[in-house]
Amino acid sequence: MLLQQLVNGLTLGTTYALIALGYTMVYGIIQLINFAHGEVYMIGAFVGLIMVAVYKVNFFVAMLAAMAICVPLAVLIERVAYRPLRGSPRLAPLISALGVSIFLQTLVTLIKGGPNPLAFPQVIQDTVYTLGPVKFSTVQVIILVVASLLMVFLQFTVKYTKIGKAMRATSEDYEIAGLMGINVNNVVSFTFAIGAALAAAGGVLVGMYFNSIHPFMGVSVGLKSLCAAVVGGIGSIPGAMLGGIFIGVVEVMGVAAGFDTYKEAIAFGLLILVLLVRPTGLLGLPIQRKV
Amino acid sequence: MEAVLGVLTNPYYIQVVTMVGISLIAALGLHLITGITGQFSFGHAAFVSVGAYASALVTIHLHLPFFLSMLAGGLAAALCGVLLGFPSLRLTGDYLGITTLGFGEIVRVVFINMKITGGASGLIGIPRETNIFLVYAVVVLTIWGMYRIQNSRFGRALTAIREDQIAAETMGINPLLYKLKAFAIGTFVAGISGSLFAHMMQYLNPADFGFARSFEYLNFVVLGGLGSIPGTILGTAILSLAPEFLRFVKEYRMLIYGALMVTMMIFRPYGLLGGVDILRVLRNYRDRLKARRVTP
Numbered sequence: 118m119l120l121q122q123l124v125n126g127l128t129l130g131t132t133y134a135l136i137a138l139g140y141t142m143v144y145g146i147i148q149l150i151n152f153a154h155g156e157v158y159m160i161g162a163f164v165g166l167i168m169v170a171v172y173k174v175n176f177f178v179a180m181l182a183a184m185a186i187c188v189p190l191a192v193l194i195e196r197v198a199y200r201p202l203r204g205s206p207r208l209a210p211l212i213s214a215l216g217v218s219i220f221l222q223t224l225v226t227l228i229k230g231g232p233n234p235l236a237f238p239q240v241i242q243d244t245v246y247t248l249g250p251v252k253f254s255t256v257q258v259i260i261l262v263v264a265s266l267l268m269v270f271l272q273f274t275v276k277y278t279k280i281g282k283a284m285r286a287t288s289e290d291y292e293i294a295g296l297m298g299i300n301v302n303n304v305v306s307f308t309f310a311i312g313a314a315l316a317a318a319g320g321v322l323v324g325m326y327f328n329s330i331h332p333f334m335g336v337s338v339g340l341k342s343l344c345a346a347v348v349g350g351i352g353s354i355p356g357a358m359l360g361g362i363f364i365g366v367v368e369v370m371g372v373a374a375g376f377d378t379y380k381e382a383i384a385f386g387l388l389i390l391v392l393l394v395r396p397t398g399l400l401g402l403p404i405q406r407k408v
Numbered sequence: 409m410e411a412v413l414g415v416l417t418n419p420y421y422i423q424v425v426t427m428v429g430i431s432l433i434a435a436l437g438l439h440l441i442t443g444i445t446g447q448f449s450f451g452h453a454a455f456v457s458v459g460a461y462a463s464a465l466v467t468i469h470l471h472l473p474f475f476l477s478m479l480a481g482g483l484a485a486a487l488c489g490v491l492l493g494f495p496s497l498r499l500t501g502d503y504l505g506i507t508t509l510g511f512g513e514i515v516r517v518v519f520i521n522m523k524i525t526g527g528a529s530g531l532i533g534i535p536r537e538t539n540i541f542l543v544y545a546v547v548v549l550t551i552w553g554m555y556r557i558q559n560s561r562f563g564r565a566l567t568a569i570r571e572d573q574i575a576a577e578t579m580g581i582n583p584l585l586y587k588l589k590a591f592a593i594g595t596f597v598a599g600i601s602g603s604l605f606a607h608m609m610q611y612l613n614p615a616d617f618g619f620a621r622s623f624e625y626l627n628f629v630v631l632g633g634l635g636s637i638p639g640t641i642l643g644t645a646i647l648s649l650a651p652e653f654l655r656f657v658k659e660y661r662m663l664i665y666g667a668l669m670v671t672m673m674i675f676r677p678y679g680l681l682g683g684v685d686i687l688r689v690l691r692n693y694r695d696r697l698k699a700r701r702v703t704p
Contacts, residue, residue, distance in 0.1 A: 205677035216669025385510030
């Protein structure tokens with residue numbers, strides 16, 4: 118029973134982690150909480166649904182299509198709404214991000230013709246595998262495998278490629294990285310692109326897992342993923358993965374323990390508790406106070 | 409004349425203008441926390457809701473006069489503010505913001521789960537004790553109070569913390585204590601706003617105090633001009649009335665509202681009145697008029 122909940126929590130947690138990575142990478146580089154990230158995830162889910170339902174493609178093609186739409190979208194959002202505000206007071210890009218978020222939610226509601234949820238068609242023949250006391254469904258296996266592959270791929274990109282090196286340098290010191298000949302604008306665009314690709318994949322996976330998507334689904338999941346990023350230590354990539362899984366597992370366990378009416382508050386309660394003990398999250402570096 | 413009177417006595421317009429006043433009171437509380445002290449609070453609506461529920465319950469169950477239940481609402485919100493602020497105000501910047509955001513969501517979920525607050529279906533049967541005159545009397549009082557705080561030694565200490573906390577510390581200011589006091593005052597004002605709201609609408613629902621509402625307060629304060637009282641007034645008035653004026657575009661309303669937020673920030677990143685000192689502008693104008701009168 119406990120083990121089963123652990124598997125369910127892990128599945129939910131990896132989807133949180135996929136979205137949390139987008140928050141944490143963007144924050145690591147331009148210190149912005151990208152509140153429009155949840156909407157990118159929502160649009161990813163919708164693109165996936167359209168591909169599966171209208172064009173009858175298989176699930177992996179739908180996921181790639183969602184990425185192909187969300188990546189330019191996120192780069193565009195950064196160009197239009199955040200780049201002109203670099204160097205402005207901290208709250209200005211935040212308000213701009215909220216504006217983008219409201220805009221996209223309304224846009225999708227208008228195109229879809231109402232805020233009510235849509236059913237995500239069953240694309241995968243769902244069989245249940247039993248492994249000792251634990252049951253896995255095909256969808257769960259796919260989520261775990263795809264999310265893990267994407268995270269390994271991300272870790273590889275950041276650690277061993279030239280653009281990854283540029284990302285790490287830019288997050289260390291934005292200005293010095295620019296002086297060293299790194300095109301920081303490209304790095305920022307690339308960061309938004311990777312974050313959007315992961316969020317789009319997350320959107321399709323979640324749509325498939327819960328069989329239902331709606332224009333405001335990005336709000337709740339977006340905020341919880343943001344919690345995950347902060348719990349793990351915002352700006353830290355392993356932190357986001359750890360935080361996502363941590364929050365997913367605790368949420369599922371909490372619901373199983375009978376706190377289902379408090380489901381929406383579990384992530385936030387955990388966030389406050391973690392921040393009180395470790396003010397910069399589990400894997401975050403302590404903030405240096407400079408005069 | 410009749411047309412003007414008709415507009416002035418239209419109950420719908422009176423309601424809208426009263427709501428602007430109620431929002432303005434809460435926004436002024438956030439102005440002290442974010443604008444003056446520089447502490448991010450993304451959960452302001454939670455304090456408004458605590459004040460609203462506390463005062464409504466006091467009125468319904470204890471039958472106290474409205475003045476006392478308003479005070480109770482303010483004190484309940486301030487108590488929550490101190491309880492949250494004491495451990496979390498040592499967090500900085502965005503971390504504090506996200507903690508307050510989380511607190512706001514927790515408060516909302518708790519109100520949904522509580523029996524005495526009517527749960528998700530809301531609290532009904534609150535008597536109507538507010539009118540536009542009372543609301544605007546409180547507005548004037550709050551504005552006056554905020555100016556007094558801002559221009560006192562206490563207010564200057566808060567500004568010092570906003571500008572540079574380490575420098576403020578070396579000047580003998582205890583940042584945690586001052587931030588906590590600012591938080592207590594700001595949340596008290598939010599609670600007062602909530603009490604007025606409860607006794608105006610006669611109905612409360614936790615869904616009205618979600619994080620979207622918190623960010624609306626933040627918008628009021630930032631879009632008008634962070635740290636400026638005239639800016640907060642202007643921002644609240646424009647953004648509260650914008651949905652009314654945008655009614656003609658029907659379903660595109662929120663689309664335009666969102667786009668407006670982005671464009672306003674891009675063109676005025678410091679807010680509409682950011683960096684503008686209204687009193688100084690008026691004084692300069694008066695001086696110029698005087699100078700013109702003196703020179704023949």
